[in-house]
Amino acid sequence: MNETIVTLRSATKTFEGGLVTALDDVSLEIERGSFVSITGPSGSGKTTLLNIVGAMDVPDSGEVLIDGSPVESSADLDAIRAEKIGFIFQMHNLIPVLTARQNVEIPMLPRPLSSGERRERALGLLDEVKLRDRADSSVRGLSGGERQRVAIARALANSPPLLLADEPTGNLDSNTGLEIMEMLHEQRRRTSAALILVTHNEVLCEGADQHIRMQDGRIA
Amino acid sequence: MLSYVLRQFVVRRGRTLLCLLGVAVSVAMIISILSISRGMRNSLNSYMEDSGASLIVFDRSAADLAFSKVTEEDIRKVREVPGVVEIARGNFTMIMGPKLGKDAPIAAGLGVIPVFGRFYSERMIRKYKDKMVSGRLPEKRSELLLGELVARKLKLKVGDRFPLFREEFLGITEYEVAGIFESDLSWENLGVVAHAEVVQQKTGPDFALLFVYTAPEDTSKAREEIEKRLPGLVARPANEFTDRFNEQIAYIDDFIFLLSIIAGIVGILGVLNTMMMSVSERTREIGTLRALGWSGRRVLGVIVIEGLLISIVGGLLGLLFGYVGTELLLKFFSRGYLVAAYLPGIFLRGILLALVGGITGYIYPARRASSLKPEEAIRYE
Incomplete structure (x- = not known):
């Protein structure tokens, strides 16, 4: 539990030519296998922090390391996202024209895997989230909870050391939401990936190893 | 992917x-x-080459075949060129919507009839001999050859008479169908082959071009001589004529x-x-x-x-x-x-x-x- 997977040192990010400071000199460390929750009101900098930790953006200043790799330019981001990070979005963001299995295979496509290997791995992951029997179903025919389970399987496709979940239960009823969270924790324990959860729901933060509360671009 | x-x-x-x-x-x-x-x-290329002529002679200054004029005086001079065996006069015209025969209007779908006057030459006439599907070759000025399509559309058969033109030309008001031919060229099938003198009445005294026949060994010399004696005319072998013609229709x-x-x-x-x-x-x-x-x-x-x-x-x-x-x-x-x-x-x-x-x-x-x-x-x- 003491291997650092994410390091931010004095990360600052501004928008609109410096008029809006979304992230203000933020430093933090996240350990492998830990559960980290990020909360805060709208406009507090949660999304910007998530984008930087998720290698979707780079800070204007400061240093970011993900699994030991420095994130210094936009050119590094694609590879870091593909290899180190699994995303779970509020709206699941599955590709509607594809089946559940094909959606899980999407992150594996840039990797040198045969179609058979991709298929086997995707089926294995769908088995983990108890959806193997729906592998060849169009995601349009799945319920909200099932879709989010497919999204979890997809996030695990490349065995990333870091899982980022942005309001993963925001569109689900409370029971289904708890099931999804239970499944996320189960996979976190199984894979030893760190789980960063961004949420407004304090209940979901219970048991967090680290709780980050954002306020005006800073960690409160 | x-x-x-x-x-x-x-x-x-x-x-x-x-x-x-x-x-x-x-x-x-x-x-x-x-x-x-x-x-x-x-189709146009085939039509020209189909004539079998050694040389095609036409007006040097004409921007298009439709504007080419070759006079009777030109024809007389070409005939005097050594090596020239035979000349066929060619004219092309289109008749827009004449009433044809038996008081019937033109059959539905037929508004334009090309008329080709290519007679005065046994060789040219013989070209049609192989294409005949019924009847015989014309023997007088009041006789015509009809393309198969024209005959079918106007429901005309060999021996039928009909007024090709509204006007009376050379004392002729009705023309007799001497024969019906079928050409590989679909638009020629829609044509009427008439005596050149008759067509000349419609198009004026000049002709558009001449089909000149020579012995193969005399063609080159005859070409030079025609252009020397008649600087206003161009003489080209049939295959070169089509090239020239293609240039002319570059627009x-x-x-x-x-x-x-x-x-x-x-x-x-x-x-x-x-x-x-x-x-x-x-x-x-x-x-x-x-x-x-x-x-x-x-x-x-x-x-x-x-x-x-x-x-x-x-x-x-x-x-x-x-x-x-x-x-x-x-x-x-x-x-x-x-x-x-x-x-x-x-x-x-x-x-x-x-x-x-x-x-x-x-x-x-x-x-x-x-x-x-x-x-x-x-x-x-």
Whole structure:
């Protein structure tokens, strides 16, 4: 539990030519296998922090390391996202024209895997989230909870050391939401990936190893 | 990746169909325009070479065959050139909508009758001998040969009489069908071969061109001598005449080329518009792919593959539409005198247009999609 997977040192990010400071000199460390929750009101900098930790953006200043790799330019981001990070979005963001299995295979496509290997791995992951029997179903025919389970399987496709979940239960009823969270924790324990959860729901933060509360671009 | 592209096609059928149609219709237009233009040119070339003449003589200053004038005095001088064995006079005219025979108007679909006066030459007449399907060759000025199509459309048979012109020429008001011929040239089938003197009454005293016959060894010298004695005329072997004729109708080529460009632009704009919509509606999806680690180049690759597949399939459909559409147009609207030539080069141009047009139409949306920032695209509504 003491291997650092994410390091931010004095990360600052501004928008609109410096008029809006979304992230203000933020430093933090996240350990492998830990559960980290990020909360805060709208406009507090949660999304910007998530984008930087998720290698979707780079800070204007400061240093970011993900699994030991420095994130210094936009050119590094694609590879870091593909290899180190699994995303779970509020709206699941599955590709509607594809089946559940094909959606899980999407992150594996840039990797040198045969179609058979991709298929086997995707089926294995769908088995983990108890959806193997729906592998060849169009995601349009799945319920909200099932879709989010497919999204979890997809996030695990490349065995990333870091899982980022942005309001993963925001569109689900409370029971289904708890099931999804239970499944996320189960996979976190199984894979030893760190789980960063961004949420407004304090209940979901219970048991967090680290709780980050954002306020005006800073960690409160 | 290919399965992702193919699924996009299947699931988004409407958009796929629109893109395919955009490319296919443009290609079909090109195929139709070029094949009809080539067909007509081939027909004209065949017509000239079919005469079997050693030399074709015509007016040097004429911008087009229709304006060429060769006078009786010119003919007399050409006849005196050593080596010239025989001369056939040629005139071309078109009669617009005369009433033909038995008080009946022209049969439906027949408004233009080309009249070819190519007589005064046994050789020219003999050319028709092999093409006769009924009757015999004309023996007097009041007799005609009818193309098979004209005879069929006007329901005329050998021995029938009808007024070819409204006017009385050389004391003739009605002409007798001496024979009916069938030519490989569809527009000639819609023609009437009349005595040159009769046609001359209609077109004026001059002729458009001369078909000059010489012994093969005398052709070159006769050509030089004709041009020396008659500087206002050009003498060309039949195959060179068609080249010259093609140069003279270069403006038609320019027109056709312009039409092709317009068809191409319409196709590109159609594909561009459809693809822009497609990429726009998939912004969030593309953002998700980028968030999942797909590089901008990979996203670009997906859209380009889509473009290539659409171009190839749309292009092939366009070839099919072009061929079928042209045949239907010719069958129902050409009145029988248009013909199309489907040359490999024309189909190749169609496929090239599809590839260039389709890919051009995809480049901008593809570049836009690949440059989307994932964090913005994911939240795109």
